[in-house]
Amino acid sequence: MKIAIILGTRPEIIKMAPIIDEIEKRGITSCLIHTGQHYDKEMSDNFFKDLEIKSPDYNIHVGSGSHGKQTGLMMQGIEEVLLDEKPDIVLVQGDTNAVLAGALVASKLHIAVGHVEAGLRSFDITMPEELNRMAADACSLMYFIPTEESAINLLAEGISRKKLFITGNTVVDACFRHLEIANKAGIQEESLANLDIENMDNILTLTMHRAENVDDKERLINIISSLKELKDMNIIFPIHPRTKKTLENFNLFDELNELDNVHIIKPLGYLDFLILTSHSTLILTDSGGLQEEAITLDVPVLTLRYNTERPETVSAGGNILVGANKNNILENAEKILNDEEFANKMKNAKNPYGKGDAAIKTIDAIEEAYNNGLLDIKA
Ligand code: UD1
Ligand code: UDP
Numbered sequence: 001m002k003i004a005i006i007l008g009t010r011p012e013i014i015k016m017a018p019i020i021d022e023i024e025k026r027g028i029t030s031c032l033i034h035t036g037q038h039y040d041k042e043m044s045d046n047f048f049k050d051l052e053i054k055s056p057d058y059n060i061h062v063g064s065g066s067h068g069k070q071t072g073l074m075m076q077g078i079e080e081v082l083l084d085e086k087p088d089i090v091l092v093q094g095d096t097n098a099v100l101a102g103a104l105v106a107s108k109l110h111i112a113v114g115h116v117e118a119g120l121r122s123f124d125i126t127m128p129e130e131l132n133r134m135a136a137d138a139c140s141l142m143y144f145i146p147t148e149e150s151a152i153n154l155l156a157e158g159i160s161r162k163k164l165f166i167t168g169n170t171v172v173d174a175c176f177r178h179l180e181i182a183n184k185a186g187i188q189e190e191s192l193a194n195l196d197i198e199n200m201d202n203i204l205t206l207t208m209h210r211a212e213n214v215d216d217k218e219r220l221i222n223i224i225s226s227l228k229e230l231k232d233m234n235i236i237f238p239i240h241p242r243t244k245k246t247l248e249n250f251n252l253f254d255e256l257n258e259l260d261n262v263h264i265i266k267p268l269g270y271l272d273f274l275i276l277t278s279h280s281t282l283i284l285t286d287s288g289g290l291q292e293e294a295i296t297l298d299v300p301v302l303t304l305r306y307n308t309e310r311p312e313t314v315s316a317g318g319n320i321l322v323g324a325n326k327n328n329i330l331e332n333a334e335k336i337l338n339d340e341e342f343a344n345k346m347k348n349a350k351n352p353y354g355k356g357d358a359a360i361k362t363i364d365a366i367e368e369a370y371n372n373g374l375l376d377i378k379a
Contacts (some may be wrong), residue, residue, distance in 0.1 A: 001028055001370045004111075006078060006102035008035030008062070010043050011289045012093045014270055017051040018359035019091065019116065024054075026363060027330035031085045035074045035098045036061035040241060046269040051178065053352035067097060067128060082109055088375045089114050089366060092136060093170075094288070095129035095309075099136045107139035112375040114366060117169060118143035119150030120309035129288075130309070141377060144362045144368060146292075147312050147352050167361040168354015171292045174270075179278060179297070182271035185255035189272045190271040191265040195236065202235040202337060203280045206262075209240035210286040211351070213304055217250045219324035221305060224256050226329040232337060235262045235284075236276060281343075282336050284322075284329070293318055294355055300336045300346035302329060318349030 002025055007016045023030045033055035038044045048055065060077030062070050082090065090106035092099040093116040106113045115136050122130050137143065137154065145151045146169040154164060187193045197203060206227070213219050227235055237256075239247075247253040257264050268276065268314055274297075277283060283294045286304040294301035295318040306323040313319035322328035336343045367376050 001089075001375075002031065002087040003028055003365070003366065004031045004033060004082065004085060004090045004106075005176075006033045006035065006090060006092050006098050008037035008060075008074070008098040008152075009096050010038055010047060010267075011287075012096060012098065013044065013047040013053070014051065014174050014289065015117065015170045015369065016091070016093050017053050018170045018363055019093075020053050020178070022359040026367075028363070028367075031081070031087060032056045032058070033078060033081055033102075034059040035077070035101070036063060037070060037074075037096065037098060039063060040267075042267040042269075043241065046116055050270040051174070054075065058249060071097045071101050074098060075105050078102055078105045079109070082106060082111060082176075087111060088370060089142070091116055093117055095120065095133040095136075097128070097132060100132040103136035103139040104262075110378050112141040112369075112377055113139050114142040114144060115140040116144045116362060117146060119145045119154040119164075120306045121150075121153045122309040124222070124307050126212070133309070141375070143363065144358070146354070146358070149312050149352075159297050165361065165365045167365075168356070168358040169292055170358040171289055172296050172351070172353045172356045172364070173359050174378045175274065175293055175296045178270055179274045182274045187272055187275055189266075189268055192236075192268060192272050192276060195263055195265075197236070197276060197279050200234050200279075201281075202233045203276070204230065204282045204284055204333070205237045205277050205280045206235050206237040206284045207240065207290060208286045208304055210305065213245045213286050213324060214240075214246045216324075217252075220247065220250060220252055222326050223322045223329070224252060226326040227256070227262055228331075229326075229330055230333055231261055231297075233261060233282070233333065235259075237262060237264045238268045238273065239264050240267060282333060284333070294318060295349055295351050296353060298347045298349075300334050300343060303334075304329075312352035313349070315353055316349040318346050318351075320346075 005137045062073040091110040091114045092102040283301040291310045302322045
């Protein structure tokens with residue numbers, strides 16, 4: 001059996017790492033295709049190093065661009081590789097443009113598609129990620145689903161129960177395995193080491209990159225004005241390149257950078273980032289992966305969005321949607337800081353994403369399907 005894995009952005013590298021590891025452990029032949037959507041060292045290479053993943057067999061180098069251009073180039077590049085490699089199954093992960101491109105191309109070539117982290121829905125079709133998820137799920141043969149809630153979304157769309165595998169989320173596998181490694185290794189990145197977080201209280205880790213926030217000046221202004229008032233917090237902000245660019249374009253970067261309670265640093269590698277988040281009192285983010293990691297690491301998270309495709313984290317009590325609303329951000333952040341009972345309730349929220357064996361369950365299901373001839377979609 002040959003498995004092709006498509007990835008291209010930071011979260012895909014992190015969440016595919018446990019799967020790549022499991023494939024290698026079992027001696028299964030694989031082919032790793034990087035779309036090149038993320039290309040800065042801090043957004044790509046550093047993760048291959050931190051997560052000890054083999055170098056990609058192919059890099060399509062699509063770089064940045066409009067959705068159409070990026071997706072089109074990916075489709076062209078992926079098609080060439082798949083025609084050459086003829087894998088038995090193609091795995092895509094999550095909701096980026098690579099998922100859309102990979103799933104479309106593979107299914108048109110009659111190659112089985114396995115969607116890792118399938119079934120998530122924000123029900124907000126203005127998000128590019130929602131369109132990518134829905135399109136990939138329309139093309140998939142096997143669905144590796146993090147929770148029962150996501151399985152219900154797929155059942156409601158008429159997908160056969162036989163194709164659904166509730167595995168948990170591979171982010172838990174990555175998080176558990178690498179937190180231990182990170183703590184042993186200690187902080188590597190100078191900008192984080194200089195902040196001396198071991199001796200720092202009230203750390204708030206901030207990340208944002210979602211188009212709906214960082215491409216909208218008014219929302220950015222609201223978020224920044226709330227950060228200004230969180231004077232008791234040490235806000236550490238490893239900044240996504242998209243966000244740096246738009247803050248600069250809106251002339252907001254210097255204003256934010258000059259705040260005494262805000263420390264803007266480059267994006268961190270996975271090991272350093274795990275050290276940072278696990279030392280945090282609070283996470284403020286619009287990241288998908290970070291909503292999952294927060295509940296895995298027992299850190300309260302406030303999500304800078306009005307909806308989420310991870311509603312389990314909210315119903316479990318570990319995540320509050322604050323949008324880009326200054327009052328919501330301030331009220332909840334101050335409560336987490338000053339109300340121990342409130343903070344503990346959030347910290348003790350039950351992790352809905354499994355025990356860290358999602359990659360094992362995923363590859364078990366693929367091996368079984370292969371052995372039963374079920375990957376041959378023309379049969
Ligand atoms: C992409 C995904 C998003 C995911 C995120 C993870 C899509 C539609 N979006 O968003 O779902 O949550 O990755 O981080 O697939 N840039 C750099 N260096 C890089 C990469 C990007 O400078 O290595 C800058 C470029 O100016 C680029 C901008 O960031 O135009 C946005 O990059 P892009 O890959 O289009 O989308 P992300 O916002 O990263
Ligand atoms: N992350 C990281 N370094 C950082 C910021 C985030 O390693 O400086 C990791 C984080 O632990 C999570 C993933 O990147 O696993 C989330 O990626 P991102 O927020 O870019 O994308 P999303 O999950 O929203 O698609």
